[in-house]
Amino acid sequence: MPALRSLAKLVVITLFFLLAGCSSIRPWVKPYERQNLADPITFFGRDPAADNFLHHVRQAREAARGAEGSSGGGCGCN
Amino acid sequence: MKLLQKFVLISFVALLAFAGQVDAKKTAAPDFTLKSRDGENVRLSDLRGQVVLLNFWASWCGPCRQEMPILDAIHNKYKSLGFSVLGVNLDAKSEKAINYLKDTPVTFPVLYDPKGDVSGQYGVQAMPSTVIIDKDGNVRYLHEGYKSGYEDDYRKQIKTLLRE
Amino acid sequence: MVVTSKLKCFSFFVILLQFGFIALNLHAAVLPEDRSDILYHRFDGGGVVIDGPSILVRKSIQDTVSISANYYVDNVTSASIDVVTTASEYIEQRIESSVSVEYLRDKTILSVNYTQSDENDYSARSAGFNFTQDFFGDLTTISAGYSQGWDVVSKRGEEDFAEDVNRKQFRFGLTQILTKNSLIGISWETVTDEGFLNNPYRSVRYLDPTTAVGYSYQSELYPETRTSDAFAIRGMYYLPYRAAIKAEARFFSDTWGITSKNAELSYTHPIGEHWIVDAKIRSYSQTKANFYRDLFDRIDAQNFLARDKEMSTFGNDSAGLAVSYERELNWGVIDRFSVNLAVDYIQFDFEDFRDLSIEGTTVGEEPFYAFDAIVTRFFFSVWY
Numbered sequence: 001m002p003a004l005r006s007l008a009k010l011v012v013i014t015l016f017f018l019l020a021g022c023s024s025i026r027p028w029v030k031p032y033e034r035q036n037l038a039d040p041i042t043f044f045g046r047d048p049a050a051d052n053f054l055h056h057v058r059q060a061r062e063a064a065r066g067a068e069g070s071s072g073g074g075c076g077c078n
Numbered sequence: 079m080k081l082l083q084k085f086v087l088i089s090f091v092a093l094l095a096f097a098g099q100v101d102a103k104k105t106a107a108p109d110f111t112l113k114s115r116d117g118e119n120v121r122l123s124d125l126r127g128q129v130v131l132l133n134f135w136a137s138w139c140g141p142c143r144q145e146m147p148i149l150d151a152i153h154n155k156y157k158s159l160g161f162s163v164l165g166v167n168l169d170a171k172s173e174k175a176i177n178y179l180k181d182t183p184v185t186f187p188v189l190y191d192p193k194g195d196v197s198g199q200y201g202v203q204a205m206p207s208t209v210i211i212d213k214d215g216n217v218r219y220l221h222e223g224y225k226s227g228y229e230d231d232y233r234k235q236i237k238t239l240l241r242e
Numbered sequence: 243m244v245v246t247s248k249l250k251c252f253s254f255f256v257i258l259l260q261f262g263f264i265a266l267n268l269h270a271a272v273l274p275e276d277r278s279d280i281l282y283h284r285f286d287g288g289g290v291v292i293d294g295p296s297i298l299v300r301k302s303i304q305d306t307v308s309i310s311a312n313y314y315v316d317n318v319t320s321a322s323i324d325v326v327t328t329a330s331e332y333i334e335q336r337i338e339s340s341v342s343v344e345y346l347r348d349k350t351i352l353s354v355n356y357t358q359s360d361e362n363d364y365s366a367r368s369a370g371f372n373f374t375q376d377f378f379g380d381l382t383t384i385s386a387g388y389s390q391g392w393d394v395v396s397k398r399g400e401e402d403f404a405e406d407v408n409r410k411q412f413r414f415g416l417t418q419i420l421t422k423n424s425l426i427g428i429s430w431e432t433v434t435d436e437g438f439l440n441n442p443y444r445s446v447r448y449l450d451p452t453t454a455v456g457y458s459y460q461s462e463l464y465p466e467t468r469t470s471d472a473f474a475i476r477g478m479y480y481l482p483y484r485a486a487i488k489a490e491a492r493f494f495s496d497t498w499g500i501t502s503k504n505a506e507l508s509y510t511h512p513i514g515e516h517w518i519v520d521a522k523i524r525s526y527s528q529t530k531a532n533f534y535r536d537l538f539d540r541i542d543a544q545n546f547l548a549r550d551k552e553m554s555t556f557g558n559d560s561a562g563l564a565v566s567y568e569r570e571l572n573w574g575v576i577d578r579f580s581v582n583l584a585v586d587y588i589q590f591d592f593e594d595f596r597d598l599s600i601e602g603t604t605v606g607e608e609p610f611y612a613f614d615a616i617v618t619r620f621f622f623s624v625w626y
Contacts (some may be wrong), residue, residue: 026379029379068492
């Protein structure tokens, strides 16, 4: 779907501009308010070996591939 | 008075926000009173005359936990020379910190700031954050985050301030 | 003519495995935890049983570098629908190993990875790198990565058969923390494959009134290139009593005319101090490749021919449950360990792939194929 592709690009570019231009907006979640986001139960892939295997099972039997992972969230330490 | 205080604090926050590793710039460390784990209230200004290492940490923060035994060693090494580590715990539920300290005990005083008031005062931008305060109650050094090797800088800076 | 068919093991899985390896483990500005996992995995469905171990070891140095290595084996016993209708049951093994190195500096993580996979008639190599950057007070994380793969396709029984496949993959993701309790992420991935993209054993069927069954076989033939795009959105919400709900949706399309969408909802619920239960449901559906047909009209009906059920119109629904028991240990270097069991049940329903193993049917009117599968993961993890 080329339309979807363009849409995806648009979303990404928009977000970039929004984020780049908002120097007047301060981060609204402080680093010390991250305890829930640092909780491993919120992670999309808590156990990499098991999760990778399940992804492999799906890719072997479905034509679709890609866009399976996610990064971000967490404690934001350092 | 409250408005002026707020203005001072915000300016301080703005300063710290761009501080990174602030070197030798003298800004007064905001005073505060927090409950410690033995139930007593501890006030920062009571420690004037000592070098203080203020460490903001939480039990859910990996690098904070890594740093704890190292801070304990530093506390024990320099406390007889007029120095103290002061831990400020930012867990929203203090029991989590209490449980953590049961498993990993430390000898330095730990204060509880569950609402994050003091961390707001100090403009904490990273977890953990370490602020080193001189004998006159001024913030001299700020470290954001923790990585192996930071403790060498802490020691150097503490020794410098102790010699003043 | 004995034709054996098999489950294709694309090197693509290999590439994605390593992307998954990295991307799933990255959390803003901290290296992943040091851990080791030993996993028993098993797929049982549609006449195919694949099981084996997967061992993962990860260690960080000085909080700046983290190294991971994974060793994975698939032991395949296959009497799948493709095999049953055209050949005999076979047994084979695939071994895959991968290594990755991540480097953390300030708010950036750079990683490189390498994977190789070998079985008696397919070898795959791939290498890639990934980049993750936190900004805006660590509320926003951007990640991007590129991978390249080189496969060699061989054929059992034909010594001289060796064809290449080259793969290129580019991936981009953005995760945004919305509140103390929620976040949202979008990701986009594009893959291009070039080379010998079909299976050297698989066939298509065409109407042939001269035979007893009414149809004959000829080798499948795919285009030499394929480009695909996938776009996914995912969100997480933390519930106040300590639980998490996650949702994800993905849209896919490629130059072969296949489009798909899938959605998944999962719920993670800790019980007491040591137990965690995960429940999830997922639904997937796709349309067929434009050169796919279950039954072609005649021999050489088109330039490209496919009868791979994975290229057909179908859907699958699955439900999964996982239970985990975790405990602090303080045994020498080991901080904690966990024991885990996860089981997924998947039901596949095909809309234009027919089940030829059923007797007494008219050509082109055989019932549509369907099968179900149970996917099991049983593993131990230790953190140190």
